Amino acid sequence: MSWIGRSLPRLEDPSLLMGRGRYVADLARGAASVKFVRSPVAAGRILSIDVPDGELVFTAADLAGVKPICPILHRPDYIAVEQPILARDRVMFCGQALAVVVAEDQSLAEDLAEQVFADIDAEDAIVDMDTALAEGATAVHAHAPGNVLVEGVLRSPGLDAAFTDAAEIVSLDLRSGRQSAMPLEGRGGVAQYDRISGRVTLYASVQMPHMLRTGLADVLQMPEADLRVVAPDVGGGFGQKMSLFPEYVVLVWLARKLERDVAWIEDRRENFLASSHSRDQSFRVRGAFAKDGTLLGIDADLKSNVGAFSCYPVTCGVEPLMALAELPGPYKVAEYGVRSRGVTTNTGMMAPYRGVSRPMLTLTMERMMDVAAKRLGIDPIEIRRRNLIDTFPHRSPTGLVYDEGSYKEAMDRAVEAIDLTGFRARQREARAAGRYLGIGFSVFSERTGYGTPAYAARGMNIVPGYEIVSCAMDPSGFVEARIGSSPHGQGLKTALAQLIADELGVEPGKVKVISGDTDATPYGWGTFASRSMVIAGGACKLAAGKVATRLRSVAAVMMQADEDQVVLEDGLARVTGTNQSLPIPEVARASYHQSHRFGQAGPGLIENATYDPGGTFSNACHACIVEVDIETGGVKIERFVVAEDAGVLINPMIVDGQIHGGVAQGIANALFEELVYDETGNLLTVSLADYLPPTIAEVPKIEIEHLVTLSDATITKAKGVGEGGAIGAPAAIINATVDALSPFGVEIFQIPATPQHIRKLIREAERNAHG
Amino acid sequence: MANKHDITLTVNGKDYSLTVEPRRTLADALRDDCGLTGTHLGCEHGVCGACTVLVDDKPVRSCLMFAVQAEGRAVRTVEGLAKGDVLHPLQKAFWENHGLQCGFCTPGFLMLAAGALEADPDLSEEEIRDILSSNLCRCTGYQNIIKSVCLAANEMRACPPSADR
Numbered sequence: 001m002s003w004i005g006r007s008l009p010r011l012e013d014p015s016l017l018m019g020r021g022r023y024v025a026d027l028a029r030g031a032a033s034v035k036f037v038r039s040p041v042a043a044g045r046i047l048s049i050d051v052p053d054g055e056l057v058f059t060a061a062d063l064a065g066v067k068p069i070c071p072i073l074h075r076p077d078y079i080a081v082e083q084p085i086l087a088r089d090r091v092m093f094c095g096q097a098l099a100v101v102v103a104e105d106q107s108l109a110e111d112l113a114e115q116v117f118a119d120i121d122a123e124d125a126i127v128d129m130d131t132a133l134a135e136g137a138t139a140v141h142a143h144a145p146g147n148v149l150v151e152g153v154l155r156s157p158g159l160d161a162a163f164t165d166a167a168e169i170v171s172l173d174l175r176s177g178r179q180s181a182m183p184l185e186g187r188g189g190v191a192q193y194d195r196i197s198g199r200v201t202l203y204a205s206v207q208m209p210h211m212l213r214t215g216l217a218d219v220l221q222m223p224e225a226d227l228r229v230v231a232p233d234v235g236g237g238f239g240q241k242m243s244l245f246p247e248y249v250v251l252v253w254l255a256r257k258l259e260r261d262v263a264w265i266e267d268r269r270e271n272f273l274a275s276s277h278s279r280d281q282s283f284r285v286r287g288a289f290a291k292d293g294t295l296l297g298i299d300a301d302l303k304s305n306v307g308a309f310s311c312y313p314v315t316c317g318v319e320p321l322m323a324l325a326e327l328p329g330p331y332k333v334a335e336y337g338v339r340s341r342g343v344t345t346n347t348g349m350m351a352p353y354r355g356v357s358r359p360m361l362t363l364t365m366e367r368m369m370d371v372a373a374k375r376l377g378i379d380p381i382e383i384r385r386r387n388l389i390d391t392f393p394h395r396s397p398t399g400l401v402y403d404e405g406s407y408k409e410a411m412d413r414a415v416e417a418i419d420l421t422g423f424r425a426r427q428r429e430a431r432a433a434g435r436y437l438g439i440g441f442s443v444f445s446e447r448t449g450y451g452t453p454a455y456a457a458r459g460m461n462i463v464p465g466y467e468i469v470s471c472a473m474d475p476s477g478f479v480e481a482r483i484g485s486s487p488h489g490q491g492l493k494t495a496l497a498q499l500i501a502d503e504l505g506v507e508p509g510k511v512k513v514i515s516g517d518t519d520a521t522p523y524g525w526g527t528f529a530s531r532s533m534v535i536a537g538g539a540c541k542l543a544a545g546k547v548a549t550r551l552r553s554v555a556a557v558m559m560q561a562d563e564d565q566v567v568l569e570d571g572l573a574r575v576t577g578t579n580q581s582l583p584i585p586e587v588a589r590a591s592y593h594q595s596h597r598f599g600q601a602g603p604g605l606i607e608n609a610t611y612d613p614g615g616t617f618s619n620a621c622h623a624c625i626v627e628v629d630i631e632t633g634g635v636k637i638e639r640f641v642v643a644e645d646a647g648v649l650i651n652p653m654i655v656d657g658q659i660h661g662g663v664a665q666g667i668a669n670a671l672f673e674e675l676v677y678d679e680t681g682n683l684l685t686v687s688l689a690d691y692l693p694p695t696i697a698e699v700p701k702i703e704i705e706h707l708v709t710l711s712d713a714t715i716t717k718a719k720g721v722g723e724g725g726a727i728g729a730p731a732a733i734i735n736a737t738v739d740a741l742s743p744f745g746v747e748i749f750q751i752p753a754t755p756q757h758i759r760k761l762i763r764e765a766e767r768n769a770h771g
Numbered sequence: 772m773a774n775k776h777d778i779t780l781t782v783n784g785k786d787y788s789l790t791v792e793p794r795r796t797l798a799d800a801l802r803d804d805c806g807l808t809g810t811h812l813g814c815e816h817g818v819c820g821a822c823t824v825l826v827d828d829k830p831v832r833s834c835l836m837f838a839v840q841a842e843g844r845a846v847r848t849v850e851g852l853a854k855g856d857v858l859h860p861l862q863k864a865f866w867e868n869h870g871l872q873c874g875f876c877t878p879g880f881l882m883l884a885a886g887a888l889e890a891d892p893d894l895s896e897e898e899i900r901d902i903l904s905s906n907l908c909r910c911t912g913y914q915n916i917i918k919s920v921c922l923a924a925n926e927m928r929a930c931p932p933s934a935d936r
Binding site: 013014023182234267491653661663665687688693696699702725 | 792794795799802803806807808809810811812813814815816818819821848849850852853858862865866867869871872873874875876877878881900901903904905906907908909910911912913914915916917
């Protein structure tokens with residue numbers, strides 16, 4: 001009986017449900033409270049910082065000897081920038097940490113922080129990309145005149161010819177607002193100092209504990225061995241908890257300096273101000289189409305506002321370079337020209353957020369398909385069908401190799417599930433009654449589970465990608481899998497336990513997955529880029545497979561059978577074709593305690609395995625029906641269908657949960673959430689009342705159809721699925737909204753498409769009509 | 772802020788003697804003074820609802836109430852929901868139906884739903900949706916939260932909790 005493919009309730013849940021979870025803030029008791037004093041202005045020179053006497057207050061001057069954070073890309077077009085741990089001389093964005101205070105409890109720390117006064121000679125801030133790129137603009141970083149920190153350019157030789165030959169050229173200007181991953185648990189850390197060893201243990205709400213330890217050791221110039229990083233229960237991350245942030249450096253520094261435990265628990269305002277942001281992209285794209293709708297070429301100028309600093313370790317190249325490499329998405333296109341820039345400004349740092357550039361890429365391509373279809377008089381589904389990838393492996397113009405997928409099939413499934421034909425009749429009736437319904441589609445690929453080659457190609461100095469798993473069966477027959485990956489709430493441990501259980505013939509409840517502790521797990525890269533199931537899962541399968549081989553050889557000796565005849569299932573080692581069997585715990589015990597009997601198999605059941613795959617592609621089609629209230633500009637989503645192909649589903653319930661959550665964040669991106677700076681660089685959206693994350697009232701039922709394409713690019717046959725929901729949803733929603741507003745001829749090219757924006761477009765359309 | 776008050780908080784039927792500043796929120800008192808860290812803080816300004824507890828059986832955002840205001844009232848937190856290791860029908864439904872991912876918002880949703888269903892066991896799905904719209908979840912897209920609460924509501928109607936809760 002296989003555990004793979006079953007919607008097993010999560011092993012993680014009982015403790016979380018009973019309030020026994022251990023999130024970082026739950027570990028802060030007894031530690032001194034740390035509060036950061038943050039810059040109230042976006043740009044300026046620090047003249048002085050006045051601190052109250054006799055209190056524990058530290059500024060950059062105290063941190064002499066601590067290096068700045070400075071991530072590197074080995075590319076001629078990349079300019080590295082240094083992020084000081086506390087601002088020195090200058091402030092670069094509103095919310096940058098200027099000083100840190102330590103007090104006995106949180107409220108006293110807040111009182112103390114209010115007594116710190118920074119005298120800053122404020123200067124004009126560069127807030128948006130147009131200002132940053134304007135001729136003669138002030139340089140945000142003096143050594144980066146022009147304000148471009150990374151710039152990738154590609155141009156295939158036949159691009160101009162493609163545009164010359166085109167029957168129709170579609171030119172689009174698209175814009176995505178700035179967004180926050182907004183995990184419900186903010187960032188935070190508790191640094192514990194061990195007086196005997198001098199070691200520090202940092203409990204932190206992070207997705208990459210090993211990487212954090214390396215980064216901390218580098219900037220603090222200390223041996224990694226003197227530091228232990230633990231990610232306990234993590235209350236969501238979505239990319240925001242990947243980077244090395246200055247706050248963690250300060251915590252470890254304080255614990256060592258004060259020789260005591262210190263805790264910093266971020267509040268929501270701080271999370272908006274000082275943790276990383278994302279999106280904030282502006283794309284100008286032209287598509288050359290033949291008369292029959294064939295996409296002949298794409299020419300793109302892509303800009304990403306990367307903020308004041310570069311995130312460690314993935315750098316500010318993460319959004320611009322993803323945009324450059326993956327704009328064509330699921331479409332065949334022979335000729336491609338692209339310029340993609342990371343533009344620095346006096347705003348918060350841009351870092352990965354679920355989807356990384358692909359929500360905007362998908363919005364771009366899917367809007368382009370709809371606009372081209374309209375102009376050429378081709379059905380929107382038909383134009384997609386003519387351009388979607390259908391032979392595999394497919395090589396994109398940027399050299400990406402797509403493994404087996406089901407792009408057309410997923411679209412057909414979504415069209416059928418949402419009943420496109422039936423909808424059109426309903427839409428006509430509704431319009432006659434003064435109601436504006438619309439339908440929209442979005443087809444996309446989600447590149448997942450890529451190993452070191454992909455990151456090396458990007459020029460990263462630190463090249464992530466592989467996972468190492470150490471798998472051991474103990475003498476009682478229980479299994480421990482120590483993984484370098486690190487879950488942030490998605491249920492990874494249960495899914496991995498299912499995989500391992502199948503390899504070893506035991507129940508998932510007998511598999512303990514140990515993660516997120518640098519003292520207890522092999523070096524690894526944590527959770528991001530929809531990689532954990534594919535890569536950590538692959539390594540688990542390999543490591544558990546090796547343990548199974550040892551187990552079978554021990555069992556073979558014990559039962560005097562041929563090793564090839566021993567199978568592991570239902571808790572037993574069985575000799576096939578006989579009724580001979582042994583309970584697995586008995587075999588495990590013998591392996592440790594009777595090892596002299598087993599020759600080659602040796603003592604113990606411990607194996608390591610590494611997996612470093614080239615990567616795979618999930619794919620999906622999102623389809624949705626919306627109703628637009630033309631009086632208010634409000635968009636209500638009536639139906640949302642996802643036809644998704646993530647290969648083999650290890651735990652379908654968890655996969656569906658990933659899709660649900662992703663779609664909800666995509667809805668947020670499409671219609672609601674935006675971080676807004678004023679013209680001076682002051683962030684206006686610093687509470688959940690301003691930022692507008694959707695509630696259950698805004699998220700409709702999400703219907704999911706699964707397709708299963710088996711690909712050799714992944715040894716578990718599972719493809720990553722963490723980001724797809726967020727990638728596909730904005731385009732489907734915006735296309736549906738445009739369809740709803742087609743009687744007005746309104747086109748939408750910016751997200752979030754707030755009621756105000758939609759009303760403005762309707763007003764303009766009406767004005768033009770009455771001209 | 773030096774003046775402190777001695778208060779007794781009754782949480783999950785147990786008395787806690789605390790000395791707190793008047794400005795100390797109920798959430799902080801529960802977490803830091805009583806050690807009941809199941810109640811979570813997601814925003815501290817009353818929007819997310821992660822800190823929802825029951826005060827005299829009514830759902831309350833514990834970040835918006837001062838500890839001194841809770842004296843003499845019965846506070847219930849997620850730690851008091853299960854009977855020993857036997858999960859409350861809501862907890863069981865959340866577990867079986869994948870009603871949580873990271874679990875951070877979960878205690879707030881559980882207490883909100885528990886309070887609502889105890890007050891009116893016959894809530895319709897639409898009414899439950901309306902009530903749950905007061906709390907935020909960032910992981911689940913709410914799909915399995917609504918499913919879990921509706922299934923638990925059915926179960927609770929079939930087997931009403933005993934009066935000694």
